[in-house]
Amino acid sequence: MGADGVQHLAETIERMPLVDHHVHGMLPDPSEADLLAALTQAEHPASPTDVFDSGQGFALRRHCAPLLGLETFASPADYLAARRALGSDDVARRLLQASGIAAYLVDDGHRPDRLMPDERMAQLAAAPTHRVARLETIAETVLAQSASGDEFVERLGPALEAAATEAVAFKTVAAHRCGLELDPARPTNVDVRSAADAWFADHRAHAASAPTTPHAGHAASARPRLTDPTITRHLIWWALERGAVLQVHAGFGDADLVLERANPARMQALVAATAGTGGRIAFLHCYPYVREAGWLAHVFPHVFLDVGLAVEFLGANADAVVRDALDLAPFSRVIFSTDAWGVPERVLLGARLWRDAAARVLGGYVTGHGWPVAEAVRVAEGIAWRNAEGLYGRRFVTR
Template structure:
């Protein structure tokens, strides 16, 4: 049982060889892309909004987000940790959850994920979420932070009296952050799409774009959307040789999903192949097959399917199988992309372990893989690849 509390292979023991079950149950993970948990207690409406990736709106009165793959997974796997029966009703789950403080929920659920290292994107929900240090303290794990490039650009731009200062100030800020951050992240997928000119812009082109940006936008509403500025940010991060994370695929309705296909990144990947910076494709569903191809084609490309695993719930083993089709196993990593709800930090771990067991276990039982190889690959993806790429201890 994970952390002595969640039997992730309940009901499928016969499908997963014992050696693999034991290895996956005890495996200590590195979650290479995650967010903090809610600092304060929340309402049921906020909870249900938080299990809907696509829409920020209140859940319509005619439905409940508990009636989703993720909602069912919460009722199946988290309810027992709260002292309820598996598949407890949504009302029973919420009543029990609401009787506990956010701190109590963190202390109960986070350690059960058996994550020993969190790499935390702390650039959204700053007022609502706990810090990376708080996440580490509640879980008994280490934490490292990511720097979101668009937020960095907005912070620098707000302090620039002259647009001509922007380029040098950003480069200096990126250099300073690279000294202790685990890596950088861009949400170009949200801000302008990935189908942009990824060639390195000249300093003059960046200055002209910043000048237009500052001239037309109030200082308290700066939002980085210009593709020239975003291309500059990405190249500036790559120049530091640290891992660069890029949001791919699944996200809320602010993005145009068709513009988040990672194949749009081919010009960038070709031009950065010798940079020494690893490019980390995050989430990727429904483009996880394209991401797998890119991870095969480029030595510096890695990917995960983290966000998708929670949201597809009982179907997660199928997505895991598809992610294994062509990509080298040294190029895949574990993440949950959990945000706000400690249930998501736990479920990312539970569903990944279960899905890996079902997918790899099938191949072991058929004789296509050895049990030793299955365990070794699980260890690579669960923690070892992240420790290598991010140079973690």
């Protein structure tokens, strides 16, 4: 087959639909500052140099610029000017539809107040959206509406069940809040009620200390924020015993993350303890712990992983994480995502860079290791969309 086989593989991957099994919503009309902020995980104000003079920035100038009517590697100034001239809806429509993503599973938990409705995103993308419910957000909303820790516990179960009626999966950001090295034991009712009382009292104390007319920082601190590991474990066990898919942030994230506490290997004991629940765990992003996540998928049949987020930031080096994801994990448990938030450039780059990296990595297996081209196509198609359909038990791709 040689070069012809590799070319056929690349062309087939290019035409494949993708199921983005973890993404966030889009900003309705991002300013230049919004765009730059959305293209970094840093919390300090981003400059054009920070964003464009990076692996991600070069990829953006190569792949996004032509879709806005510019030459490849157009200057940052020209790119920003073209974006302003076209308007945010036209930019979103061009980039989202060029991604070839056939369905989006949208995590509703990160700054939903700033994002357009999912229905609007679906219109611009010409692809359906499906909800992923964030466990911490549900618990925080219930606590804010409760008059005691006991009332929180009584209301939490019905709130979770209500979310389950419209969500295709749940997600936890335990990595950001308390770390992934969680006690594997299922918390008792006494444990949960004790933790709820302590959380409620702590929230009330913080709310009482907030100014009557708070500025933005105080307002944020007065909102409930779940960091308690016992309640977090309760939520995780609830989702998995219900037989749901639980998406777990692991590895690379923004500055409020302690990176070493986000290593998926730290969750090994809890992963092992929940193996018989009927639920499935999908580790998200994973970089730089992709091999650790792959090992967990190798030894635990209810574990899946993706390398979303990392791919779009690594640019020309995306091959490395795509290859690492295929080291140990069964290929049927590797999934595609972008983890894009806020701006369509991130969606386009997540899709474009994955397609290119997958074609190069799998093409190398064909030429260097004798893989049949049809088998390489089958593996790519699984990661692109079939594995997501199997994991979530839903048909996302029209065929």
